[in-house]
Amino acid sequence: MFSRAALSAIRHVPRFGTRAYADAPMAFTFASQSQVFYNAANIRQVDVPSFSGSFGILPSHVPSLAVLKPGVMTVFESDGTTKKFFVSSGIVTINEDSSVQILAEEAAGIEELDLSAARDVLSKAQSAASSATSEETKAEALIAVEVAEALVKAAESG
Structure with missing residues (x-):
């Protein structure tokens, strides 16, 4: 109604x-x-x-x-x-x-994106996130992981 x-x-x-x-x-x-x-x-x-x-x-x-x-x-x-x-x-x-x-x-x-290079960046960012010892280092590494994931996705679409 x-x-x-x-x-x-x-x-x-x-x-x-x-x-x-x-x-x-x-x-x-x-x-x-x-x-x-x-x-x-x-x-x-x-x-x-x-x-x-x-x-x-x-x-x-x-x-x-x-x-x-x-x-x-x-x-x-x-x-x-x-x-x-x-x-x-x-x-x-x-x-x-x-x-x-x-x-x-x-x-x-x-x-211009290189898929293999983007995957390498993601792998390194994930390693940095898993080995981070402080909250600040972990937060920075997680931001790098987010950017690298988006980079890989963009490179796959191109």
């Missing part, structure tokens, strides 16, 4: 404007400590992994700030091509003017 009342109320709410996602420009800047991948480039969409869940960013997105978690970020360019990047951590800023900045601690194109 409540859901019918809510649905009927929703139908009668006036609409004040529309969003034109496909036509709106979205200036996108994406960089790591060692490389700039995009500098105010016009893109259609970017999907990012964050600690609050993975989400897509389109033009006219609500201004937000999010922390990246290790994983794959997908950029949908204005010409229809798609590029995927591994990001270890970082920050996403979505501004009121539809510009988006992503600053990653470390980033690389998926095609």
